[in-house]
Amino acid sequence: MTRGQHLLLGVVVVVLLAVSVIAGGFAQQQAEDYDEEYERPYRVCAENTVDFGTYNGYRRYDGFCLRCHGPDGAGSSYAPSLVESLKTLRRDDFNEVVVNGRMNLQAGQQSVMPSFGHVEDVMLYLDDIYSYLKARSDGKLGRGRPKRCPS
Numbered sequence: 001m002t003r004g005q006h007l008l009l010g011v012v013v014v015v016l017l018a019v020s021v022i023a024g025g026f027a028q029q030q031a032e033d034y035d036e037e038y039e040r041p042y043r044v045c046a047e048n049t050v051d052f053g054t055y056n057g058y059r060r061y062d063g064f065c066l067r068c069h070g071p072d073g074a075g076s077s078y079a080p081s082l083v084e085s086l087k088t089l090r091r092d093d094f095n096e097v098v099v100n101g102r103m104n105l106q107a108g109q110q111s112v113m114p115s116f117g118h119v120e121d122v123m124l125y126l127d128d129i130y131s132y133l134k135a136r137s138d139g140k141l142g143r144g145r146p147k148r149c150p151s
């Protein structure tokens with residue numbers, strides 16, 4: 001190999017190393033974007049006993065979502081089970097659907113998720129509703145009215 005070829009090989013190796021370091025860092029960054037505390041805000045202190053926010057979420061869910069999504073987030077013939085949805089749906093995507101709503105027009109079938117962006121009692125407690133449904137989805141909370149942790 002000539003001196004020039006050596007030099008070229010050296011440059012190629014350095015560039016490849018740099019690219020793999022940058023790509024590795026990027027992959028790591030993406031993994032860190034999943035914030036465990038953000039995605040799982042609930043606290044369970046005993047069987048079916050949760051923090052006040054999560055408990056409140058249960059009450060708000062019953063008030064605004066149950067009539068379509070069924071008792072305990074379990075789904076109905078009209079709307080999907082949110083216990084199932086939250087196994088894959090991330091918190092930000094959940095929020096987006098509740099704020100903006102969604103319409104599904106399939107052949108002959110129409111189902112509408114109303115937008116709650118203007119409903120104060122849902123927007124103020126959206127975090128609580130999410131927390132309740134995520135605890136249900138993670139299997140950390142059973143069906144029915146939860147109990148509250150002692151504060």
Ligand code: HEC
Nearest residue numbers: 064065068078079085094097098102103104111112113122
């Ligand atoms: C009038 C009936 C109705 C009410 C009330 C309702 N939803 Fe829905 N929701 C639906 C329907 C129908 C869908 C499915 C829409 C579709 O197929 O795209 C849906 C979809 C969703 C989804 C997306 C699920 C997924 O798997 O992508 C979320 C999240 C959701 N609803 C949350 C809520 C929450 C939280 C409330 C209460 C604040 C609520 N919904 C109240 C009918 C309703």
